[in-house]
Amino acid sequence: MKKLLSHMGTLGIYGVAVLLLVVGRVVSADFLTAENMLTILNAVALLGVVASGMAFVTYSGHMADLSLPSVMAFSGIITVATLSLGLLPALVCGVLAGMSIGAMNGFVIGRFRANPILWTLAVAFFMEGFMRFTWSNNQVYPDIAPGSAGAAFIGIFRTDIGPLPLVVVVMLLMLGLGQLVMTKTRFGRETRFVGSSRAAAVTSGIHVPRVVMLNFLVAAFAASVAGVLITSMNKLGVFYLGQGYDFKAVTAVVIGGVMLSGGRGNMLGVLGGVLVIGLLTNIMTFMGITSFRQNIVTGIVFIVVVGLQQYRLRAGGRSSE
Amino acid sequence: MVYTLSTLEITTRGSSSLNDIGIALRMEQVSKQYPGTLAVDHVDFEVRAGEVHALMGENGAGKSTLMKMLAGSFDDYTGQIYVGNAPVELRSPAEACDHGIGMVYQELSLAQPISIAENLLVGRLPTKPGGFVDRGKMMDEARRCLQQVGLEHLDPSMRIEEISQHEAQLVEIAKVLGRNPCILVMDEPTSALSREEVKRLYEIVRKLRKRGLAIVYISHHLSEIFEIADRVTVMRDGRKVGTEDMAGVTPQSLVQMMVGETIDEFYQQRHPDLGDTVLTVDRLTRHGFVHDVSFSLRAGEILGVAGLAGAGRSELARVLCGLDPAHGGSVILDGKILKPNDYPAAVAKGLVYLSEDRKLQGLFLRLPVSWNILASLTAKHSTMGLYGGARDRSIVEQQISSLQVATASSEEDVGNLSGGNQQKVLLGKWLAKGPGVLILDEPSRGVDVNAKRLIHEAVMALADQGAAVLLLSSDLPELVGLSDRALVLREGHLIGEISKDQMTEESVLLAANGELPKGGDA
Numbered sequence: 001m002k003k004l005l006s007h008m009g010t011l012g013i014y015g016v017a018v019l020l021l022v023v024g025r026v027v028s029a030d031f032l033t034a035e036n037m038l039t040i041l042n043a044v045a046l047l048g049v050v051a052s053g054m055a056f057v058t059y060s061g062h063m064a065d066l067s068l069p070s071v072m073a074f075s076g077i078i079t080v081a082t083l084s085l086g087l088l089p090a091l092v093c094g095v096l097a098g099m100s101i102g103a104m105n106g107f108v109i110g111r112f113r114a115n116p117i118l119w120t121l122a123v124a125f126f127m128e129g130f131m132r133f134t135w136s137n138n139q140v141y142p143d144i145a146p147g148s149a150g151a152a153f154i155g156i157f158r159t160d161i162g163p164l165p166l167v168v169v170v171m172l173l174m175l176g177l178g179q180l181v182m183t184k185t186r187f188g189r190e191t192r193f194v195g196s197s198r199a200a201a202v203t204s205g206i207h208v209p210r211v212v213m214l215n216f217l218v219a220a221f222a223a224s225v226a227g228v229l230i231t232s233m234n235k236l237g238v239f240y241l242g243q244g245y246d247f248k249a250v251t252a253v254v255i256g257g258v259m260l261s262g263g264r265g266n267m268l269g270v271l272g273g274v275l276v277i278g279l280l281t282n283i284m285t286f287m288g289i290t291s292f293r294q295n296i297v298t299g300i301v302f303i304v305v306v307g308l309q310q311y312r313l314r315a316g317g318r319s320s321e
Numbered sequence: 322m323v324y325t326l327s328t329l330e331i332t333t334r335g336s337s338s339l340n341d342i343g344i345a346l347r348m349e350q351v352s353k354q355y356p357g358t359l360a361v362d363h364v365d366f367e368v369r370a371g372e373v374h375a376l377m378g379e380n381g382a383g384k385s386t387l388m389k390m391l392a393g394s395f396d397d398y399t400g401q402i403y404v405g406n407a408p409v410e411l412r413s414p415a416e417a418c419d420h421g422i423g424m425v426y427q428e429l430s431l432a433q434p435i436s437i438a439e440n441l442l443v444g445r446l447p448t449k450p451g452g453f454v455d456r457g458k459m460m461d462e463a464r465r466c467l468q469q470v471g472l473e474h475l476d477p478s479m480r481i482e483e484i485s486q487h488e489a490q491l492v493e494i495a496k497v498l499g500r501n502p503c504i505l506v507m508d509e510p511t512s513a514l515s516r517e518e519v520k521r522l523y524e525i526v527r528k529l530r531k532r533g534l535a536i537v538y539i540s541h542h543l544s545e546i547f548e549i550a551d552r553v554t555v556m557r558d559g560r561k562v563g564t565e566d567m568a569g570v571t572p573q574s575l576v577q578m579m580v581g582e583t584i585d586e587f588y589q590q591r592h593p594d595l596g597d598t599v600l601t602v603d604r605l606t607r608h609g610f611v612h613d614v615s616f617s618l619r620a621g622e623i624l625g626v627a628g629l630a631g632a633g634r635s636e637l638a639r640v641l642c643g644l645d646p647a648h649g650g651s652v653i654l655d656g657k658i659l660k661p662n663d664y665p666a667a668v669a670k671g672l673v674y675l676s677e678d679r680k681l682q683g684l685f686l687r688l689p690v691s692w693n694i695l696a697s698l699t700a701k702h703s704t705m706g707l708y709g710g711a712r713d714r715s716i717v718e719q720q721i722s723s724l725q726v727a728t729a730s731s732e733e734d735v736g737n738l739s740g741g742n743q744q745k746v747l748l749g750k751w752l753a754k755g756p757g758v759l760i761l762d763e764p765s766r767g768v769d770v771n772a773k774r775l776i777h778e779a780v781m782a783l784a785d786q787g788a789a790v791l792l793l794s795s796d797l798p799e800l801v802g803l804s805d806r807a808l809v810l811r812e813g814h815l816i817g818e819i820s821k822d823q824m825t826e827e828s829v830l831l832a833a834n835g836e837l838p839k840g841g842d843a
Contacts, residue, residue, distance in 0.1 A: 199681055200684055200696075202644070202682075206665065235798050270763065
């Protein structure tokens, strides 16, 4: 029973998902088809990849990494710019470039206890300026002549594995791997300790700066993977490609049951959160609600969920931190 | 009715001798119940106008609770309080303030980036029509307040962060005096002051006494009490032991009143089997807190560290184990110099620290008991890098049963447990690791007698198995009962050592006040 209760957060989000399936069916007869379900999965795949990394930052008690959109754009641009080295080296360069931002974030926030929100906001601002300046405000195009590395690169997003697009498989892999790391490894356990109480983690002999560093590195890794994929999808690299993924990812993470205060939640919930956002967006599109108004709804959902979490914490008398 | 200094002066003028000035404050049979304990138990307490009345007692004796009652912190105390001769209700801080009670706390309550004047007059800033602050009037009033504490040389428009710590302490007093209290409570007012500054504070206190204020002076320092107080009231275990004229007491008799009768059967006699030296501390220094401290610790030994509040016990422990940086000296563990300021490395080598504040620093309140116990073991016990499973569960179950932690299950959040059980879990975290050197900082603060006994038994068992224990405690029976010998810290210096046969609660308390037993020199 206790176990069941502790999983309520996770189960709850799937309850919401089922409810949305019913609502969607009511809204449109075309909603509950295999094709539309696949469309939804495809639409949220990139979000899921970013959320799988963002979840670690939230879980570690650092709320959000707002620099992830710029990490996405940067890794994509670097991949395109290094395609002359061959596809694999370019992918490695792109992902490493993105992760270097995460390493910097993790070092500053872990070592000097910079405010994670303000610091990553500043980094995002800096990176946008840096990318616009370096590439003169231009988009960066790969050479997509048949047989070139560029052609192979833009093919990545368009690959299917069995019935599923590659991006969906990547999302499921990242979330699955994330679940394993979060719950079964030393790093995952130490992240939970740091997220639950930084001071207690310090006095327990946990190397807190290192754990924090790794969390931001993991987040940047996931965002870099998503950045490569979104660049492949758009067939070009440009500074604004990741826009909006910061807030959407935190929303997915938080409605998936990962507490903004840290230390609670899991990847199964994050997957649920990602699916709920996908379903909600899809239904609103069916209803003819424009994307700006969809943002309004997403914002309201976030506020309500965070409000409920805080209320539950207070009701439990555990908001003493 | 608002009681201020001026109303009191009228009574003063009407009377001839000092003793007739009258009672400024009288508490009759007051009690305060906390869940589980009667923190103040039917206490009678009175303070005369124009006297400095010292309030003494060990930690947990109830003096802070009694003073909080006076400050209006509780709306559920029982008994009757009189200010002057009128019965009053002090159920809120505002009521306490209205009846002329002023509190000077140990921690500064001043806002750093704001001017002295605004801090002094917070909540009652003089205004002009339209709600604008009347700056001229504010500065005049602030200067008047500063004058009362001998700080007339300060410009009240300076910000708090621009003045020194001791000046800030005096501004704090000026802030309280600005409200014209007739009763002034000072809680360890000298803790942030140097010797010279303490003398200035005495002068101010004497001046206030002359003006007819009733002053309650809380301090652990016997020397201060003998310097400044007219009478002293001693509390123990929530009750009043007695009130005496200072002329009629000696340090020894005061200490005797504070510690009471010692019940020794609580601690069974240990016959430590001492092994090799495992920890050597060599001239360890942290500026302002720990000065040139050297000692060594042997396997199987429980070494106590005695000292008054502010003597630098926790600071010594934190710099020793690497939680805080050292400015000099070294720590040698098992023959090897420990890397300074690297606590994770020290823990990996078996030197661990049980922190004093379990709620803020020790426990993960929102995590289950099991996770808290396993927190020290993240570096160990993995199967191919993966965690969880039967071995973890058996470690947790073993600690829960051996420390008799009362919890519904090992998956209950620690935050839902009682204080005593929380403390057991905190200890269990380190016992699960099997440390070579265990530093305990107030291991049984705020726990019930049963939990205390279990904790003590566990600590003794650990030492019997060959671990070295450094015990920092302000709980005298605990310190005397457990320690094989004790170091005495005073103002960050190691001033001496007390051997087992010299160790009594009296000798430890006197030593902490600077009076070492004969032949007890380190």
